[in-house]
Amino acid sequence: MKKSSRVKDLRPWDVCSGQDAGDVRDLLSRVGDKWSIFLIVSLSKRPDQRARFSEIEKGIPGISQRMLTTTLKSLARDGFVSREVFPEVPPRVEYELTDLGRSILIPMQGLVNWVGQNWPTVKKSRAKKDSEVEAKTVRKRQF
Amino acid sequence: MKKSSRVKDLRPWDVCSGQDAGDVRDLLSRVGDKWSIFLIVSLSKRPDQRARFSEIEKGIPGISQRMLTTTLKSLARDGFVSREVFPEVPPRVEYELTDLGRSILIPMQGLVNWVGQNWPTVKKSRAKKDSEVEAKTVRKRQF
DNA sequence: CGGCATCCGTTCCGATACTG
DNA sequence: CAGTATCGGAACGGATGCCG
Numbered sequence: 001m002k003k004s005s006r007v008k009d010l011r012p013w014d015v016c017s018g019q020d021a022g023d024v025r026d027l028l029s030r031v032g033d034k035w036s037i038f039l040i041v042s043l044s045k046r047p048d049q050r051a052r053f054s055e056i057e058k059g060i061p062g063i064s065q066r067m068l069t070t071t072l073k074s075l076a077r078d079g080f081v082s083r084e085v086f087p088e089v090p091p092r093v094e095y096e097l098t099d100l101g102r103s104i105l106i107p108m109q110g111l112v113n114w115v116g117q118n119w120p121t122v123k124k125s126r127a128k129k130d131s132e133v134e135a136k137t138v139r140k141r142q143f
Numbered sequence: 144m145k146k147s148s149r150v151k152d153l154r155p156w157d158v159c160s161g162q163d164a165g166d167v168r169d170l171l172s173r174v175g176d177k178w179s180i181f182l183i184v185s186l187s188k189r190p191d192q193r194a195r196f197s198e199i200e201k202g203i204p205g206i207s208q209r210m211l212t213t214t215l216k217s218l219a220r221d222g223f224v225s226r227e228v229f230p231e232v233p234p235r236v237e238y239e240l241t242d243l244g245r246s247i248l249i250p251m252q253g254l255v256n257w258v259g260q261n262w263p264t265v266k267k268s269r270a271k272k273d274s275e276v277e278a279k280t281v282r283k284r285q286f
Numbered sequence: 287c288g289g290c291a292t293c294c295g296t297t298c299c300g301a302t303a304c305t306g
Numbered sequence: 307c308a309g310t311a312t313c314g315g316a317a318c319g320g321a322t323g324c325c326g
Contacts (some may be wrong), residue, residue: 023259024180024255034318034319037164064319064321069290089287104257112163231307234306236308
């Protein structure tokens with residue numbers, strides 16, 4: 001067994017043009033920013049996939065108010081969440097995952113599964129390569 | 144029909160913890176950078192999922208030499224591609240998609256499908272929201 | 287409460303020049 | 307050919323203060 005066990009027969013990208021890759025990149029950089037995925041998942045776990053600003057904030061440790069505002073705004077711009085303002089004092093604003101926002105959870109689940117299976121491999125590879133580089137650097141420094 | 148047609152019954156993230164979301168974010172920001180997805184797809188389309196530096200460069204319009212080097216290096220660090228140097232003059236270096244690199248194409252295909260179906264919706268939402276903001280800005284400017 | 291405006295350090299990335 | 311080194315602009319994102 002040399003090449004026989006490899007995942008070679010997969011042809012998942014046969015239909016994929018450069019245009020597709022471009023659009024996928026747009027999606028990835030959209031949803032691959034620092035907080036979007038957390039917002040989407042956080043909303044998806046609530047009853048009615050709905051919460052107000054301060055609730056979301058509490059649910060996501062480490063996020064700044066500025067980034068919560070910013071990220072919610074751009075998610076709303078792209079139609080992943082909807083925003084509803086209630087004319088009260090103090091003001092109340094609720095955000096809800098839209099159908100579009102919910103729909104992306106399906107392909108995302110594929111990534112979750114992949115990560116669950118393969119992320120340890122990635123981390124091992126990273127550590128291994130890093131230690132090799134470290135060794136080289138040390139060797140260099142000796143001269 | 145108000146809420147009946149919604150994609151509500153989906154529960155794809157039931158098993159997903161905050162840790163999962165964190166790892167998924169790591170993956171997304173890893174693969175969501177400007178060029179990684181292009182490199183992976185580009186390699187996946189070649190015979191043997193393998194090509195040398197200059198071939199990849201030609202296949203990806205707009206990429207700078209610096210970013211090709213950088214991106215290949217970090218993909219290699221994480222184990223998505225392997226790097227082989229041939230001791231010749233002029234030097235030849237070949238990169239090949241690893242099993243790990245190939246395996247991620249499967250969940251990626253889900254994203255490709257999603258993008259194919261839903262990206263127009265996103266772009267429409269974007270345009271709509273932008274024009275609304277534009278209208279508001281103009282209204283403000285009148286005073 | 288739910289923002290927005292500002293400042294500011296960090297990271298990203300393209301352009302360019304140089305090297306084994 | 308396949309890089310490395312350096313620079314500089316742009317974008318990201320945290321901290322802080324103000325405001326309806």
